[in-house]
Amino acid sequence: MIELEGVAKAFGAIEALRGVTFTVPDGQITGLLGPNGAGKTTALRIVYGVLRPDRGRALVNGVDLAGDRLAAQRRLGVLPHAQGLYTRLTAREHVLYFGEMHGLSGAALARRADGLVRLLGMEDFADRRTEGFSQGQKVKVALARALVHDPENVVLDEPTNGLDVAATRQVRALLRQLREEGRCVLFSSHVMQEVSALCDRVVVIARGQVVAEGTPDDLRRETGRESLEDAFVAAIGSEEGLG
């Protein structure tokens, strides 16, 4: 479970988040939906501990990131906005490197890496250096790396960005599988179809604030709109930055 309580963050004069509060329950997929520049990435970065909030706090399974960052991060699998791969390491080496960071080692880690290579269909390129990988291959490596320690919570920043249809479907299937396994899944997106296709819950964020929250049906009902897209536009009050 992931909780944000009154989280505020400013970069100089720019207020990226102004008191954001929401909860991401286990066994569900929660979509963080908002136009570009709404503060989605900032909120996620605070959740996975690479940014510190100016005010408020973020908790992972009840552990405050400001109090025990390492304990909270151990329970998180993270797919940042950019995959950020090492071009001189192979796909498998990425998985092993992050596995070791999470305290795995030896035969258990090797088996886990093998399992992820199969799960994500990476057999063809698992032992190649990541230089020149396609976007789909890169996302798979980053996903395997994020899941190597079997985290209870998974945070993904626009995971299907730049993927073709087949790869997008694979990622969506994976997210559903993570939900079936009872994990807490939080992902951000500015793509409406994605959110309506996947999410159990939606948190709509605009200009650094939560403007709507609930199931897609809740959202439609609250705003009195037929489609989620209309509901979203009504919630954020403009069409600016929509994808």
Next chain:
Amino acid sequence: MSWLRSFRVVFAKEILEGIRDRRALVAALFFPFLGPALLAVMLSLVSQSSRRADEEGVDLPVAGRENAPNLVHFLEQGARVVAAPGDPEEAVRRGEVDVVLVIPPGFGEALRAGRPAAVRLVTDESRQQARPSAAAAEHLLAAWSRQTAAQRLVVRGIHPAVVEPLAVERVDVSTPASRAASLLATIPFFLVMAVFTGGMPVAIDATAGERERQSLEPLFAAPLPRSALALAKMAGASVFSSLALLETATGFALVPLALPSRLGFSMHLDLGIVTRILLLCLPMVALSSALMVTLAARARNFRAAQTTLSLLMLVPALPGMAIGLMSARPPPSLYAVPFLGEQLVITHLLRAEDVGPAQAGLSAAATLAATALVAALAIRTFERGQPLFDA
């Protein structure tokens, strides 16, 4: 997971990536031999030119020797008089000979008449190598001129000392050994350069490079103490820096073997000295890695990091070389200046001068204290997450 394990995991990855990075390998494996190679070439040039001057004497081509048999006889006592080439000026210009003395036909007549007798000395002042031969020829001619003048004065009943109010006695204490020793002053400079250049690609790649490839964010999202992350990156750079240092020192130790045995001086570069030099350099390795990682982590981008670190490298290297060339004993406080103190101590070792444990200890302690300070700064930078985002 323990701090040490976090450190080890990141450190192992930095090494693996460094080994696979051609730029890092070239910096660590090939560049370090540049200094020793340069020194070997310069030393062999020095020993060649000094051997020629000191032992074999100077060849002096003379054209028109039949015009001045007495002068030529005198010259033969100080140089080997040989036949001049057909076109003296062209031969000197082409560098076939260093110098040619041309005695014109009217020489004897002018001499007998008591008029200044002209000779021509053809040289090329722009050729460094030709200078000793030209100087020797001039010296001999001046000596003969003085001697002839003195004889004329004596004939007229005047003591020659009357026209010599000043007696300049030049004493050149330079020997091949001392000339070569001034070249040895470049060794500490090259050692410092090796320390910096060896670790630089890894230090930049692990910080500004990772930021540019956006691989720092997943790293910062992993449960690692930031201090372990910062120190592991420094340690990674240190390994490549040490490698370069080891090679440079080994290269310098091999220089005497690569040169002709009759170098005319002894270089104090046996295994014991090299070992002590390496130990002295270890604090420099730590400090340079700490400095490079800290600055590269705060640099705007990869290129800015490269520029900053290239300049950083010259700051400690140049003053050290300047002071190494000075012969006076430096004030004790200079030993407490990181990088400078080490270079001074190394210079003493190379000159076979006494180095007190106090001087070596002071320089090591000062450098290690500076390392701790800079490392603390780096850890703070990493804890704030600064390397992740634009500084």
